[in-house]
Amino acid sequence: MPPPPPGTEPGPRTASVARRPTLKDVAGEAGVHPATASRALNPGTRHLVNDETAQRVLQVADTLGYQPNPIARSLKTARSASIGLVIPDLTNPLFPPIVRGIEDVLGGVGYNAWIVNTDNDPARETAAVESLRSRSVEGFVFATGRLHHPFIERLAAGGTPTVLVNRRLAVSDIPSVTGDDAGGVAIAMRHLVDLGHRRIVHLAGPQDLSTGVNRLRAFRQALEDHGLEDSPARLKLCSAWAESAGAKAVTELLDDGVEFTAVLAGNDLLALGCYDALAGRGLSCPGDVSVVGFNDMPFVDKLSPPLTTVRIPHYELGAEAAHLLLERLRAPDRTTRSILLPLTLVDRQSTAPPRLL
Amino acid sequence: MPPPPPGTEPGPRTASVARRPTLKDVAGEAGVHPATASRALNPGTRHLVNDETAQRVLQVADTLGYQPNPIARSLKTARSASIGLVIPDLTNPLFPPIVRGIEDVLGGVGYNAWIVNTDNDPARETAAVESLRSRSVEGFVFATGRLHHPFIERLAAGGTPTVLVNRRLAVSDIPSVTGDDAGGVAIAMRHLVDLGHRRIVHLAGPQDLSTGVNRLRAFRQALEDHGLEDSPARLKLCSAWAESAGAKAVTELLDDGVEFTAVLAGNDLLALGCYDALAGRGLSCPGDVSVVGFNDMPFVDKLSPPLTTVRIPHYELGAEAAHLLLERLRAPDRTTRSILLPLTLVDRQSTAPPRLL
DNA sequence: ATTCACACTGCAATCGTTTGCGGAAACGTA
DNA sequence: TACGTTTCCGCAAACGATTGCAGTGTGAAT
CATH class of the missing domain: 3.40.50.2300 (Response regulator)
Incomplete structure (x- = not known):
């Protein structure tokens, strides 16, 4: 027989070798049946076994370093x-x-x-x-x-x-x-309106996603709430939450000659594309147009200008x-x-x- | 008995209910022993069973939609x-x-x-x-x-x-x-030197990480290779790969009056901190000092100025x-x-x- | 005609748990 | 003393696969 391949544990043949102990091991050591050991070990069934016995089992399990095998457990349960x-x-x-x-x-x-x-x-x-x-x-x-x-x-x-x-x-x-997307765009829109903006466009995200439609719907609601005109021209549907889509949308807007002083981007990536398009046309942000994003992605505070955006508590x-x-x-x-x-x-x-x- | 909780499958009691088929099911259907079915299903052992039988088993498995249970398999193997x-x-x-x-x-x-x-x-x-x-x-x-x-x-x-x-x-x-960190800093340093820089500082990352020490070591090597003075003053050890650490390091450098025209940051976050510190002192980048990062994190191309950095092929x-x-x-x-x-x-x-x- | 090899397949044990069932003490009550 | 309850614990059957071993049957070789 060739020498055992390196990187292989000695194998379970050897008597009390470092093999991870099983329930049977602790049962044997504690002098009880595996079933009893199982019951003792599980808090839910522990009341079914004598307190003293349970303690003994727990003790043995601890010194042996017993860890239940989740695979076997899953198979059974x-x-x-x-x-x-x-x-x-x-x-x-x-x-x-x-x-x-x-x-x-x-x-x-x-x-x-x-x-x-x-x-x-x-x-x-x-x-x-x-x-x-x-x-x-x-x-x-x-x-x-x-x-x-x-x-x-x-x-x-x-x-x-x-x-x-x-x-x-x-x-x-x-x-x-x-x-709360609706609430989020509401505060973003209020912010813009408070600043004095009246001609605001929205870069809407994909409409097969709830975030996309909710933000769009809320945008139109905000327009209505603030008595702003809801013109289809002031709206761009982007097919992806991507920078390129945002850039494309804004350049189209610009090319079409629609006038706006602020853009509410469906998310930060779209806002980023917006930055690009604006810069490409020699427009300054926020001097010529204000932009607000959505998500507060990492590092958007490092952009220039640092992006105003709606923060979503992702961890929460x-x-x-x-x-x-x-x-x-x-x-x-x-x-x-x-x-x-x-x-x-x-x-x-x-x-x-x-x-x- | 209360009605079964909603959201619970009818249970395996019912005869041929939608319970995921087991090996025994396909064996039964194919008229063979489960062992044979197992061998037929596993490419590695398929040669042990008659071709015709194997095909039959495969066929049955397919129509039944049999999927082996990885838990049972893991337990055994x-x-x-x-x-x-x-x-x-x-x-x-x-x-x-x-x-x-x-x-x-x-x-x-x-x-x-x-x-x-x-x-x-x-x-x-x-x-x-x-x-x-x-x-x-x-x-x-x-x-x-x-x-x-x-x-x-x-x-x-x-x-x-x-x-x-x-x-x-x-x-x-x-x-x-x-x-290849060494190679990476080598090209970064060559870039800086080619630009005309002679006084370059390094923001070194944590020295308990291989990336931290390798980049530092390579930095000193580059200094030597280009015949530049290796002064301890030109080196800052940062305790974390964090923006704040980078900012702290650079302000200390500035406070200590060490003169430098370029900084090689141990990674992009450190470089970011560098931006902050520079801006805080009214220094411009790259006008007053050049900075190069490491990693090419997402969005560092959006910073201002867009960060020159060493790209690591993380996916690869x-x-x-x-x-x-x-x-x-x-x-x-x-x-x-x-x-x-x-x-x-x-x-x-x-x-x-x-x-x- | 006997032997042998070979291809194929079934039997049963096994992996490490959990759990329904039943038996044996131990205990309380009449 | 007899009897019903508990309390505690062991037995054995699962869960769903894999695999060593042993058998059967076939065909070829002697």
Whole structure:
């Protein structure tokens, strides 16, 4: 026989070698049946065993350094103390804080999250979810929700505990936690109007996402509230939350000769594109036009000018989503509810009173 | 008995209800023993079963929509087709691209990665790794390596397939894939020198990280190569890769009256702090002092001035790391090797010739 | 005709837990 | 003393796969 490959533990043949102890080991050591050891070890069933015995088992487990095997446990119980977390794109700075929020509250109660990237690809999403389900995850939080998202709808309807974060579906009772987009654009618009702006344009994000439509709807509402004219010209639909889309929209606006002194961008990336387009036309911000973004991404305070934007509490979004899911796991028949977190305006230097005419 | 809670599948009692089919189901349907079905389903053992039978089993499995239960499989085989990915902080924009790179190559061969955040906390790290091991992950890639990292050393020495990404340990034969820091600072320094700079300072990152010491070492080497004076005054050790640390370092330099026309920052965050400090003193960049960063984080091209920086191919770092680990899993006794990926300078507008004296 | 090799497949154990069921003490009550 | 309750614990069957071993049957070689 060749020498054992390096990097291989001596193997379980050897008698009391460093193999991680199993329940049977601690039972043997404690002089009880594995079943008893199991009951002693689990807080929920501990009352079924004599106090003294339980203590002994606990003691042995501790000195042996016993750790239950989650795989075996999952196989038996079809539970796993973990949930799936479905993210469209981790490299989007929006999502990591959400992940952190979720992980932090989950970790506090012994749960953990399995993160998957879908890259906005429905096929990857279904594959990932299927894979996670076969690993007995107990629920899901989706950050990939689209307005119309049959897959998630079916999943939730099928009884899988599900919560949405950051984005919601159009019409469904799936619990969600999102930022209060309407409130957010309301304060942004008030800010602009207070500054004296009257001709404000909106760079709307993709209309298959709740964030996109909600912000657009709120924009028009604000126009109405402030008695401003709601002209279709003052609106640009962007097909993606991307810098290039923002730039394109603004140059088109400029080319079309629509007059405006301020732009409310659907998110910070769009605002960034706006900066580019403005600079490309020799216009200054905020001198010639004010711009306000949405999200308060990292480093937008470093831009020049530092971007005024609506801050979304992403970490808290995640934390609340985790709470919601946990609650759902504990009491599946409790009535569902969704949460709207308040947004705040962070007033930096990309907004100023309009030039006098 | 109360009505079954909503959101619960009818349960396996019902005869042929939508319960995910097991191996036994397909075996029964195909008229073979589960063992045979297993062999037919696994490419590696398929040759052990009659071709015709195998086809029949495959066929049945397909129509039944059979998916093997990874938990049961893991329990039996102590393998899991997954690896652990240990990240210090997902909200650091450095890491998501690495994660993507890893996931992409892993996914290509049916593996997946379990991501854990350690928040730079050794206790969380050991806990997470322990938890992953008990889930039978087959190996680890660590992005958390410190120069001296006994935990990872022990783990690797114990035979667990391990690779390091982005950061390495001081002295160890654990395979790693990192950027060629030395090469990176060399081109950055050459760039500065070519521009005419002679008095260059370095903002060095934490010296317990390989990136920190390597860049510092390379800086001094470059000084020597270009015949520039290596004065301790021209060096600031920063205790963290943070903007505030960079700002502090530069203001100290300024306060101490050390003269310099360019700064090589250990990373982009430090460079950012540098911008702040310079602006705070009324100095212009690149007019008064040039600065070059490291990493090419997202959006540093949007700063003003856009930051000249050394780009690290993070995605490729991750991809290579995954390849290395995969290779190690397949051939554990192959000799280890580490990979250095070339770095490139992206020349933007934070560097310029020094003012004439 | 006997032996042998080979291809194929079934049996049963196993991975490490959990849990329904039943038995054996121990205890209280009549 | 007899009997019903508890309390505690062990037995054994799961959960869903993989795998060493042993068998069967076929065809070829002697």
